[in-house]
Amino acid sequence: MKKHLKRFRVRTVTAVVAMAFAANAWAVDPFTVRDIRIEGLQRVEPGTVFASLPFRVGEQYNDEKGSAAIRALFALGLFKDVRLEVSGDVLVVIVEERPTVADVEFVGIKEFDKDTLRKALREIGLTEGRPYDQALADRAEQELKRQYINRSLYAAEVVTTVTPIERNRVNLSFTVSEGDPAKIKEIHIVGAKTFSENTLKGLFDLDTGGWLSWYTKSDRYSRTKLNGDLETLRSYYLNRGFLEFRIDSTQVAISPNKQDISITVNITEGERYVVQAVKLEGNYLGKDEEFKSLVKIRAGEPYNAEQVTDTTKAFIDYFGNFGYAFAQVEPRPEVDRVNNRVVLTLVADPSRRAYVRRVNVSGNNRTRDEVIRREFRQxxxxxxxxxKIKLSRDRVDRLGFFKEVNVETVDVPGAPDQVDLNISVVEKPTGSLQLGAGFSSAEKLGISAAVKQENAFGSGNYFGLEINTSKYNRTLVLNTVNPYFTPDGISRAFDIYHRMSKPYDDQGGNYSLSTSGVGLRFGVxxxxxxxxxxxxxxERTAINPGTSIPAAYLEYAQRFGYASYSIPLAVGWARDDRDSTLAPTSGKYQRVSxxxxxxxxxxxxxxxLQYQQYIPLTRRFTLALNGELGLGKGLSGRPFPVFKNFYSGGLGSVRGFEQGTLGPRDVTGATIGGARKLTLNAEVITPFPGAGNDRTLRLFGFVDAGNVYGEHEKFDMSTMRASVGLGLSWLSPVGPLRLAAAIPVRKFAGDRIQKVQFQIGTSF
Structure with a gap:
């Protein structure tokens, strides 16, 4: 074949394969490449093409290298057509670039956030400025449909439109017709004998809907939620002795119009078994008696899978205290089906002792590493x-900066006696803008606001600014806290404050009580x-005279002056082992100052003095108890200063009464507080009816009692005010909300009633 112009074109993978079978027709005699030219480039750098060619100038070219070059260039994903032309001993590479994506738009989408979808497409390579790939567009369309199915929107239709524009670009548009969500119309549990179907369905987060379904979306089918409900059902039976319980099948049927869903769960209960005995086998490090004390399974009681799990976990944790990070404990039940008895044998293998090589921290995009590491005791x-590892995890969680804190133990390859600890956290907003309001017949509406940042600049330091514009209480407080002022964990707090207040009175006098000061505190x-x-x-406290000033204030000012300077010393102690500071369900909080x-x-x-206790009554109900005692006494022959008096009534004390209106009054009828205070609160907290097991929305019933007494008065239970009521606590999208409606059940003439109070905040 002569060396005049010869060309070949490969447009598809099929053509490349076919070329191998037609070598004679397309063949080019091998030659030494004198030059390589590239034509058709618009955005791709020439170096990208040269780097993919299996030959260079001065090297020999043949058909095999030509086929390899075409395959390599197509594999880049940047070209929709590639041609090689040979002119003499010059090789010309002619390419046609894929169009680039100019814009990605979503039309008709309400269920998802568009920015979130754009981010998801960016992760798979379908975004502005990248080459357009039809396969990726199809994949994105199918994934979008799958996400709609996960939210019970089975009728959703997605249409992808590709619009070419100038300069070899395309606009990509996903047009969605979401339709109405499919809702669960029926849930049946077939095979239940011991427990009623309604009892079992009450365990599920999924349901057939209720008046609160618009919020909980509990009537929308989700495979993930159903799997969770089935595990709850399984645990319910296994915890009540049904050792051989099984779920035979689950059918999910959707109506032809894709609007109604029916779920049927077929189960076999089996027999109920009672534990006959618990035995220990294996290596317990010679501490058998100590391990036996950790056994939560009791002979003579129905088999309880949760107790078995808790016992094995307690064993493994106890092995971990001695350095055995890989300990295994296997429960082996020996079933006597004739007498419905089971003997449980716990077989232990402590494996090998290990030490921690590294502690790795991840997920803290804002919070500095040292803020997390300084809480670690391992x-x-x-x-x-x-x-120490559990304590470390709890201390990091108690910081309040993270939604999730997980610790994973990982083997070190090639080092059987070493492990790494991987701490992963999910950060949450730690700044808050809080707004508070209270209704009353006198003030109508009082507003308070606070700006707080619990993790300023990721340093773990606290910064707060509080403002109250109430008619009777005005406050401006600025405070900062450095929890690790020293490496040993001694904290330092700095406060600047100005407070102006006056007790309630009907005559609207213009007197006031103002306190300004600066303080420094340390915590060890x-x-x-x-x-x-x-x-x-x-501190400087001033009694500002005006009309209708309470007689007690005027008497104190006349005896000791209208302005008082003091340098009080403060000392306190606090203990906090609650499982959560936001929505606790167990633990105690104690404080003395x-x-x-x-x-x-x-x-x-x-x-x-304050004492709080949270007691889990059941899986859904928590009992919360709170008691607070305040005591004051004057020294050096002086009475207790009126501007240091305790007040009670309203949010945080005895609900149902106006804020700060309980206790002694002077001859003018003004509330002046007192030197002694007692407050008692009890709440029963439960997830809101219809909200499933969602603990972000909780209902509570409460009983409050309390009063304030003068310096020389005794605590008199017969004069205690009391109220009962219902409240709502909601961790709403705009922040925590707390609403309480109270009815006084013990009140006296002259008491001022405030039946409704609420507080709401927002995070940023």
């Missing part, structure tokens, strides 16, 4: 200690849950 290059951790606080401040007016014009002692 150190690198130390023996693995399960207790003595144990993992105990902290002692101490500090001091410099004291203030001693040692220097200055005001001489006094002031103490406050």
């Amino acid at each position: 150190f690198e290059a130390s023996w693995y200690d399960g207790d 951790p003595f144990t993992e849950t105990d902290t002692v606080y101490f500090g001091s401040s410099i 004291g203030e001693w007016g040692l220097l200055g014009d005001a001489r006094y002692l002031r103490a406050n």
Whole structure:
């Protein structure tokens, strides 16, 4: 064949394959390449093409290398056509670039956030500025349909439109017709004998709908939710002795119009088994008695899978305390089907002892590594200690900066006695803008606001600014807290404040009580849950005279002056082992604080004690108890300063009464507070009816009691005010909301009633 112009074109993979069978027709005699030219490039760099060619100038070209070059260029995904032309000893590479995506738009989408969808497409390579790939567009369309199915929108239709525009670009549009969601119309559990079908369906998060379904979406089918409900059902039976319970099948049927869903679960209960005995086998490190004390399974009671799981976990955790990170405990039930008895044998293998090589932290895009690491009590290059790891996880969680905190133990390849700890966190907004309001017959509406940042600049430090514009209480407070002022965990808090207030009175007098000051406090951790606080401040308190000033204020001002300077010393102790600070269900919070007016014009002692307990009654109900006691006493022959009095009534004390209106009154009828205070609260908290097991929306019933007494008065239970009521707590999209409606059940003449109160905040 002569060396005049010869060309061949390959447009598809099929053509490339066919070329192998027609070598004689397309063949080019091998030659030495003198030059390589590239034609057709618009955006792709020439170096990208040259780097993919299997030959260079000065090397020999043949058909095999030509086929390899075409395959390599197509594999880049940048070209929709590639041609090689040979002119003498010059090789010409002619390419036609794929169009690039100019814009991606979504039309008709309401169920999803468009920015989230764009981010998802960007992760698979379908975004502005990237080459357009029909396969990726088809994949995106199918994934979008799948997401709609996951939200019970089975009738959703997705149409992809590709519009060519100038400069070899395309606009990509996904047009969606969402339709109405399919809703669950029927749920049947077939085979239940011991428990009623309604009882079992009550365990499910999925249901046939209720008046609150618009919020919970519990009547929308989700395979993930159904799997979770089936596991709940399985656990319910296994925890009640039905050792051989099984779910035979699950049918999910959808109506022809794709609007109604029917779910049928077929089960076999089996027999109920009672535990006859619990035995230990294997290596328990010579600590058999200690392990036996951890057994939560009791002979003579129905087999309980949860107790078995808790016992094996307790065993593994206890092994971890001695460095055995890979311990295994296997429960082996020996079933006596004749007598419906089971003997449970716990077989232990502690495996090998290990120490922690590294602690790795991930997920903290905002929070600095040191903020997390300084909470860890398990150190690198130390023996693995399960207790310390759990404590470390809890301490990180208690920071309040993260929605999730997980610790994973990972083997180190080639080092059987080493592990790495991977701590992964999911951050949450730690700044808040809080708004509060209260209705009353006198103030109508009082507004308060606060800006707080619990993790300023990711440093773990706290910054807060509080403003209250109430008619009777105006506040401006600025405070900061550095929880690790020293490497040992001693905290430092700095406060600047100005408060102006006056007790309630009907005559609308223009007197006021103002306090300005600056304070410095330190906190010293003595144990993992105990902290002692101490500090001091410099205060100036002024009684500003005006019309209708309470007689008690006027008397104090005439005896000791209208302005008082003091340097109180403060000391306190707090213990907190609650499982959550936002929605606790178990644990205690205890606090004792004291203030001693040692220097200055005001001489006094002031103490406050608080105790909170959260008791899980059932899986859905929690009992919350709170008690608070305040005590004050004047020193050096002086009475307790009226501007240090305790107040009670309203949110945070006795609901059903106006804020701060309980307690002694002077001859003018004004509420002046008192030197002694007692408050008792009890709440029963449960997920809101119709909201399933969602703990972000909770209903609570409460009983409050309390009162304020003068310095020389005794606590008199017969004068305690009391109220009962219902409340709603909701971690709403705009922040925590708390609403309470109370009815006083013990009140006296002159008491001022406030039946409705609420507080709402938002996060950023």
